[in-house]
Amino acid sequence: xxxxxxxxxxxxxxxxxxxxxxxxxxxxxxxxxxxxxxxxxxxxxxxxxxxxxxxxxxxxxxxxxxxxxxxxxxxxxxxxxxxxxxxxxxxxxxxxxxxxxxxxxxxxxxxxxxxxxxxxxxxxxxxxxxxxxxxxxxxxxxxxxxxxxxxxxxxxxxxxxxxxxxxxxxxxxxxxxxxxxxxxxxxxxxxxxxxxxxxxxxxxxxxxxxxxxxxxxxxxxxxxxxxxxxxxxxxxxxxxxxxxxxxxxxxxxxxxxxxxxxxxxxxxxxxxxxxxxxxxxxxxxxxxxxxxxxxxxxxxxxxxxxxxxxxxxxxxxxxxxxxxxxxxxxxxxxxxxxxxxxxxxxxxxxxxxxxxxx
Amino acid sequence: xxxxxxxxxxxxxxxxxxxxxxxxxxxxxxxxxxxxxxxxxxxxxxxxxxxxxxxxxxxxxxxxxxxxxxxxxxxxxxxxxxxxxxxxxxxxxxxxxxxxxxxxxxxxxxxxxxxxxxxxxxxxxxxxxxxxxxxxxxxxxxxxxxxxxxxxxxxxxxxxxxxxxxxxxxxxxxxxxxxxxxxxxxxxxxxxxxxxxxxxxxxxxxxxxxxxxxxxxxxxxxxxxxxxxxxxxxxxxxxxxxxxxxxxxxxxxxxxxxxxxxxxxxxxxxxxxxxxxxxxxxxxxxxxxxxxxxxxxxxxxxxxxxxxxxxxxxxxxxxxxxxxxxxxxxxxxxxxxxxxxxxxxxxxxxxxxxxxxxxxxxxxxxxxxxxxxxxxxxxxxxxxxxxxxxxxxxxxxxxxxxxxxxxxxxxxxxxxxxxxxxxxxxxxxxxxxxxxxxxxxxxxxxxxxxxxxxxxxxxxxxxxxxxxxxxxxxxxxxxxxxxxxxxxxxxxxxxxxxxxxxxxxxxxxxxxxxxxxxxxxxxxxxxxxxxxxxxxxxxxxxxxxxxxxxxxxxxxxxxxxxxxxxxxxxxxxx
Numbered sequence: 001x002x003x004x005x006x007x008x009x010x011x012x013x014x015x016x017x018x019x020x021x022x023x024x025x026x027x028x029x030x031x032x033x034x035x036x037x038x039x040x041x042x043x044x045x046x047x048x049x050x051x052x053x054x055x056x057x058x059x060x061x062x063x064x065x066x067x068x069x070x071x072x073x074x075x076x077x078x079x080x081x082x083x084x085x086x087x088x089x090x091x092x093x094x095x096x097x098x099x100x101x102x103x104x105x106x107x108x109x110x111x112x113x114x115x116x117x118x119x120x121x122x123x124x125x126x127x128x129x130x131x132x133x134x135x136x137x138x139x140x141x142x143x144x145x146x147x148x149x150x151x152x153x154x155x156x157x158x159x160x161x162x163x164x165x166x167x168x169x170x171x172x173x174x175x176x177x178x179x180x181x182x183x184x185x186x187x188x189x190x191x192x193x194x195x196x197x198x199x200x201x202x203x204x205x206x207x208x209x210x211x212x213x214x215x216x217x218x219x220x221x222x223x224x225x226x227x228x229x230x231x232x233x234x235x236x237x238x239x240x241x242x243x244x245x246x247x248x249x250x251x252x253x254x255x256x257x258x259x260x261x262x263x264x265x266x267x268x269x270x271x272x273x274x275x276x277x278x279x280x281x282x283x284x285x286x287x288x289x290x291x292x293x294x295x296x297x298x299x300x301x302x303x304x305x306x307x308x309x310x311x312x313x314x315x316x317x318x319x320x321x322x323x324x325x326x327x328x329x330x331x332x333x334x335x336x337x338x339x340x341x342x343x344x345x346x347x348x349x350x351x352x353x354x355x356x357x358x
Numbered sequence: 359x360x361x362x363x364x365x366x367x368x369x370x371x372x373x374x375x376x377x378x379x380x381x382x383x384x385x386x387x388x389x390x391x392x393x394x395x396x397x398x399x400x401x402x403x404x405x406x407x408x409x410x411x412x413x414x415x416x417x418x419x420x421x422x423x424x425x426x427x428x429x430x431x432x433x434x435x436x437x438x439x440x441x442x443x444x445x446x447x448x449x450x451x452x453x454x455x456x457x458x459x460x461x462x463x464x465x466x467x468x469x470x471x472x473x474x475x476x477x478x479x480x481x482x483x484x485x486x487x488x489x490x491x492x493x494x495x496x497x498x499x500x501x502x503x504x505x506x507x508x509x510x511x512x513x514x515x516x517x518x519x520x521x522x523x524x525x526x527x528x529x530x531x532x533x534x535x536x537x538x539x540x541x542x543x544x545x546x547x548x549x550x551x552x553x554x555x556x557x558x559x560x561x562x563x564x565x566x567x568x569x570x571x572x573x574x575x576x577x578x579x580x581x582x583x584x585x586x587x588x589x590x591x592x593x594x595x596x597x598x599x600x601x602x603x604x605x606x607x608x609x610x611x612x613x614x615x616x617x618x619x620x621x622x623x624x625x626x627x628x629x630x631x632x633x634x635x636x637x638x639x640x641x642x643x644x645x646x647x648x649x650x651x652x653x654x655x656x657x658x659x660x661x662x663x664x665x666x667x668x669x670x671x672x673x674x675x676x677x678x679x680x681x682x683x684x685x686x687x688x689x690x691x692x693x694x695x696x697x698x699x700x701x702x703x704x705x706x707x708x709x710x711x712x713x714x715x716x717x718x719x720x721x722x723x724x725x726x727x728x729x730x731x732x733x734x735x736x737x738x739x740x741x742x743x744x745x746x747x748x749x750x751x752x753x754x755x756x757x758x759x760x761x762x763x764x765x766x767x768x769x770x771x772x773x774x775x776x777x778x779x780x781x782x783x784x785x786x787x788x789x790x791x792x793x794x795x796x797x798x799x800x801x802x803x804x805x806x807x808x809x810x811x812x813x814x815x816x817x818x819x820x821x822x823x824x825x826x827x828x829x830x831x832x833x834x835x836x837x838x839x840x841x842x843x844x845x846x847x848x849x850x851x852x853x854x855x856x857x858x859x860x861x862x863x864x865x866x867x868x869x870x871x872x873x874x875x876x877x878x879x880x881x882x883x884x885x886x887x888x889x890x891x892x893x894x895x896x897x898x899x900x901x902x903x904x905x906x907x908x909x910x911x912x913x914x915x916x917x918x919x920x921x922x923x924x925x926x927x928x929x930x931x932x
Contacts (some may be wrong), residue, residue, distance in 0.1 A: 003690050005456060005702050007789045009775030010716070010723060011375055011532060011695035015737075015782045017730050071728045117731030117783075247736070294734040301747060303739075345750070352767045353370070353604065353744040354617035 008242055017116075021076025025083055027240045028291065031232030035087070038225030041155040042091025045162050046084040046098050047083055053102040054082035061111040077116050081105055082085075084124035087287060088331070089131070092153075095162050097138050101127040101168065108234075121338045125331040132326065140183060140327075183327040230286040237290025249303050251289040251334045255280060261318040281329045286322025288330035290311070298338045305341075312337040364565055364592035367612035369605045372597040375532050375777045377571060382535045382655040387543060387664035390652075390679060390922050395444075396464040396670030398424065398435055399451040403505040405431030410462055416443045419473035421646050423919055424462050427494065433496045433507045433710075437473075438648040438668035441466040452673075452692050452706045454699040460709075464670065468584035476642035486558040489641065493541055493558075495649045496640035497710075502526060502537075502601070503693055505711035508637065511627055512558040513605070521625035523561035524610050527575060527632055528594065529602035531694025534714040536651040539630050539664040540573035541568065541597065543817040544635060545582035552589065553632030554641050558812040559627055564589045566631070571596040598696060599774040602626045605743050615791035617770050632713075636642045647731050652708055654680040658687035658717030667708045674704040682717055689723060691716040696775040730783035738777035738787060748777040752787050755794035760801065771795075 035043045059077040062069045072078075085101050095243070103125030113119040132139045153161060160166050240246045258279055265273040279285060284292070293299065293313050300309035311335045320329030387817075395839070401407035408425035418424060418437040425435040445463040450456070481489055494509040514520050529537040541548060548566075556564055566583065568576045580591045581764050594600060594609055604615045606628060613624045621628055632651065639645045648669060655662035660681035667676060673690070684704075691698040692712055738748035748764055754762040768791060779786045 002702050003687070003700060003704075005454075005700035006689075007454070007700075007786065007792065008690065008693075008698055008773075009696045009778050009788065010691050010698065010700065010718065011779065012727065012784065013373070013375070013780050015780065016727070016784070017733060017782045020733075020735065020782050032513075072652065075730060077733075089528065106421075115731065118732045207804070244740075247740070297733050301734055301736055301739065301749060349766070350739070350745045350746060352746055352770050354614050354619065354770065355767070 011052060017075045017077065021080045022242065023243060025076065025080055027236035027245075028083060028087070028233070030235045031229055031287065032087070034225075034228040034232040035091075038228060039091045040153055040347065041158040042093075042153075042162060043086065045159050046086040046089055046091065046093060046156075049095050049098045049162070050082035050086040050102045051079060053099045054078040054106050054148060056104050057106040058111070061107055062115070062296050065111065065246070066114070067115065073115060078106055078110075081110070081123045081127075084287075084291060088124070088128045088284060090139065092141065092158070093138055094165060097131060097135060100134075101131040104130050115291060120342075122295050122334055124295075125292060125334045125338075128331045131334060139222065140153070142183075156320055217303060226283070227281040230281040232288035233290055233323045239296075240290065246290065246294040247303065247306065250293050250310040250313075251305035253307045254289045254293050254314040255285065257311040257314030258285060258318055259314075261315055265318075265322070273322065280322070283321075283328040284330040285317065288334060292330065293337075294335055298334075300341045300344040300348070302345065302348050302350050305344040308344050308348060309337050309341060312340060313339070321349060329330060363514065364590050364610065365612075366592065366594060366847065367609050367723065369600070369743055370745050371743045371776060372599065372605075373741050373779055374596070375598055376722055378533045378595075378655070378695075379535050379538065379571065382533070382653050382662040382664060383538060385663050387539045387651060387659075387666060390665040390676055390701045391669060392439060392468065392470065393668070393671045393675050394466075395672070396438055396441075396466065396668060397449050397461050397672065397707040398438070398464065398607040398670040399449065399459055399707065399709055400425050400435060400452065401453075401459050402435065402669065402711065402831060403499040403507060404431045405429065405433070405507060407460065408435045410446055410460075410597050411714070412443050412446075412462065414446055417441065417467070418443060418464065419471050420642075421475060421648060422473040423495075423497075423646070424464075427507075429495075430603070431507055431510065433499050434495060434646075435669075436497055436646040436648050437464055438670055439464070439466045439473040447670040449876035450703060450706055451703055451724075452709055452712065456702050461670075462744055472645075474531065477642055477644045479555055481641050481923050482557055486560070489554060489558045493637055498633065498636050498640055499710050499794045501632035501636060501650055501710065501713070503697075503713050504712055505709075508633050511622075511629065511681045512555060514559055514622070514627075517587060518573055519625060520559045520561040520622075520627055521563065522611055522627075523552070523556055523559055523564045524606060524626060524628040525555075525564065525568055526601055526603070526606055526630050527572070527579065527631040528606060528823055529572070530569060530596070530598045531696050531698075531714075532598075533655050533716050534653050534694050535655075536653045536664055536713050538572045538575050539653075540632055540635060540651050541572070545578045545633040547638045548579065548631050549582045549586070549589075549634075550637070551638035553649060554637050555627075555629060555634060561627065562588070565589045567591070567594050567610060569594055569600065576878055588771055599743055599772070601773055602743065602774060604772070611817040617767070634922060647710065650708075650710065650712070651715040652712055654717075655714065655721040656687075656691075656717035657722045658682055658684075667712075670707045671711055672705050672707055675700070676715065677704060677717055686718040686719045687717045689716075689718045691718060694778065697773065699838070727784040729785055732783055735782060737780040737782065741776040741780050743776065744772060745776060746771060752790050758794075758797070760794060760798050763791075764798065768794055768798070775799070835851045 011161055014050055032043065032047075055073060055078055059069050059073055062072055082102055086098065089098060105123040109121055109123040109126035110116070110119045112250065113121075157168050237246070237251055241248050241251070260275045262274065262276040262279040289310075293310060300306050311337075313330070316333030316336050317329045320326060320332050324332070326332065400410065406427075406429040409428045410425045413419060414426045417440070418436060419440045422437045423434050424437050424443070427434045437651060441464045443462060448458040448461065449461040449463070451459045451461065453459070479678060490509040490512050493512065494507065498506040498508045499509055500511070526883055527537055527541050527548075530533070552566070555561075566589070567577055568579060568591065570576070574590065576593050583589050583591050592610060599605055603621060607613065607615055607621050607624070607626050611624070611626055613626070615621050615626075616623060636647050636650075640647070649666055650669070651664050652667045653662075653664050654676050659677060660683065662680060665676060667678065673692075675877055677684070677687075687704075690701045690704060691714075692706075693699060693714055694699050695716060695718075698714065732752060733747055734908045737764065738751065738752075742748055744767075751763055751766050751768055751771070754760075754766060755768070757863070771788075771791050773788050773791065775788050778785070778789075
């Protein structure tokens with residue numbers, strides 16, 4: 001009676017890529033909930049469009065590359081990329097923005113490099129940056145947090161607008177949208193106002209802000225609404241660390257270095273540099289730290305390497321936000337550090353058992 | 359003396375796989391039935407295979423030596439029961455290669471009659487080397503699964519004092535419970551064996567390590583060890599692969615065994631509990647190693663339990679005794695699920711290293727998981743007890759970049775399987791490392807061969823040149839008294855005689871000029887080595903060393919043998 005004789009181990013842990021990816025998507029739920037609460041249903045519609053696009057593109061390319069479609073489609077990686085891109089888009093982006101961004105991410109940034117596990121750059125960030133560079137107007141037209149908006153759209157109206165660009169009577173697109181807090185701050189600082197002036201002006205005097213065609217978008221610590229979204233992602237991220245889906249190294253290093261850099265400049269000149277908390281809880285800092293920078297495929301491998309990698313992202317984020325051309329910088333910072341990951345891996349290995357000197 | 363709790367240290371990584379130990383501990387162990395036929399492979403241990411000292415047709419008694427140790431790293435084999443030798447030829451053996459090897463087949467006569475043996479109770483009077491000899495002659499090898507001849511690991515050699523003797527009752531692999539049952543049922547033999555080992559090593563202190571998933575064993579051993587001076591029992595938190603020697607040494611002493619080194623180098627020696635019991639039987643009762651406790655388990659058997667099994671017993675008969683459902687068995691594993699290897703046949707015999715037989719069913723294994731690409735998640739690095747970067751190793755092994763794989767310390771891998779276990783992509787990582795190691799070994803063998811060939815060639819040129827010179831010198835010398843003797847035109851006349859003559863001459867000359875030539879050879883060797891400049895591994899000994907080894911060289915060889923095999927030894931996780 002001959003048996004098969006595969007090599008050990010003969011027992012495997014109950015884990016799979018699908019499980020890992022699904023847990024990550026699950027961990028996004030608190031953040032997404034806050035998103036919907038403050039920015040309306042647009043994000044949900046975007047996620048749906050992105051999912052359909054991502055899975056279709058993935059299936060198509062797998063077919064063309066003659067790879068098994070089902071195992072790869074069900075691994076959850078394309079779905080995660082789709083959700084992440086949707087989270088970076090303005091909630092009222094027209095459907096084609098989402099489709100182009102996701103298709104670019106899946107086809108160009110992921111599959112053309114060899115698919116799952118072989119892409120040197122984070123596909124979601126490549127898709128986002130491509131959109132940001134190609135369609136700057138669409139990509140910067142955010143809607144304000146619901147409490148501040150002149151008018152808000154329901155689920156049906158949002159869907160109609162995203163798909164057909166039709167708005168209910170009496171609502172104009174300009175009335176719905178606003179620049180992000182990071183963007184506003186940047187613009188006003190560029191005009192020579194101090195941080196507090198911008199905040200005070202925007203927060204206290206609604207009339208003035210209307211004249212200046214901005215509305216009070218700053219919350220208690222970060223951007224209004226944004227701080228809650230960021231908090232949601234923080235919560236999900238901690239849950240992922242607790243469940244050992246991601247390690248603490250990259251998020252801690254990234255947020256730590258961002259905190260350190262912003263604190264340093266804030267202490268030097270609080271008039272012209274935003275507070276550390278503003279940096280941590282605005283834009284994509286939290287999402288980036290826990291869900292994007294931690295993408296294992298494109299990050300450094302060893303624990304020391306991860307610390308360096310995370311620090312790099314945090315510092316680049318601060319530099320680009322403060323002195324660069326784009327208000328939010330996480331995507332650029334991640335891509336820059338993606339390039340460095342192989343180098344970091346080369347130089348930062350762990351010390352192997354029994355190789356201690358002395 | 360009150361037992362101070364043992365301070366424990368941590369080791370990196372590790373996993374907590376499902377234990378699956380309970381099912382085989384539900385009933386006490388019992389002796390397996392006497393099989394119809396015993397197939398005794400001569401290679402049941404690490405090192406050279408034993409050499410038969412019996413002939414077909416001979417009758418043997420239980421405990422009678424049927425094969426002699428062959429070389430230093432080797433172990434003799436004894437008849438597990440009385441009977442008749444009916445065959446000595448190649449049989450399939452339980453080995454990952456699935457190959458056949460020489461085995462002695464015994465047909466039991468049913469009397470189970472012991473050979474005359476002499477108990478030797480006052481071992482403390484004896485010289486440690488005398489003890490080691492008895493242990494060697496009793497065929498005792500590491501019973502944790504590695505099978506390294508135990509007497510070698512009872513020799514402190516020229517090393518400094520042995521500080522700690524660790525008795526390994528960790529048994530960290532899932533399913534296996536043979537050490538657990540032995541510790542529960544026969545703690546006294548283990549403790550007696552420990553005393554003998556301690557005497558042989560003159561060890562300062564002893565620690566018996568038991569994982570906390572074996573509370574009964576811990577209690578039983580603690581009771582037996584109570585009040586003994588310098589013997590402590592450590593309850594260590596369950597984590598695989600804690601039973602691996604280097605990891606256990608770290609947990610107990612906090613020290614890392616150096617890469618390429620031995621525990622001995624840091625004053626620690628580690629033996630399995632079952633080995634201790636076997637040593638007790640060898641010294642106190644005079645009985646050689648002819649049987650062992652084997653766990654028969656897995657969902658393929660309805661009555662999983664531990665059996666005391668004579669070596670050579672076919673696994674099939676053991677499965678029958680445990681009510682196996684043969685049609686349900688999908689895979690047959692010898693050893694644990696993490697490091698054991700799959701057997702291709704149920705007719706294979708139990709050998710000295712068989713600690714466990716798992717008859718696994720399909721559902722139990724969770725087979726057929728698709729292998730996905732590596733997503734570099736690093737889960738493997740988190741669990742690696744050696745702190746390697748398994749994914750980098752994997753990339754390099756896959757790309758056959760063997761030098762890079764070695765840069766990432768491939769050979770420090772103990773093949774514990776933690777990385778494969780946690781891999782969400784189900785990549786058979788360990789298989790890649792085995793492949794890479796194998797490829798490197800083959801490469802080195804080839805280097806060695808080509809180096810030797812080159813050396814031989816250079817020697818030959820050297821010899822021809824020298825012989826020519828010597829002949830000419832001789833001729834010149836002989837010219838004066840006997841000018842005609844060696845005329846250059848001789849060869850065509852009688853080629854054969856001339857050639858013999860020349861050969862004889864050359865031999866006699868060689869003998870006379872031996873001393874001078876030796877220095878010449880050494881000079882040539884030095885040149886060859888300089889040319890090689892470290893491209894090949896240790897092959898620098900002249901080929902002559904193989905055939906005629908001086909005692910000094912021999913002990914040297916033994917040492918290198920011991921250290922090279924020890925890495926394999928360490929890889930086994932009891």
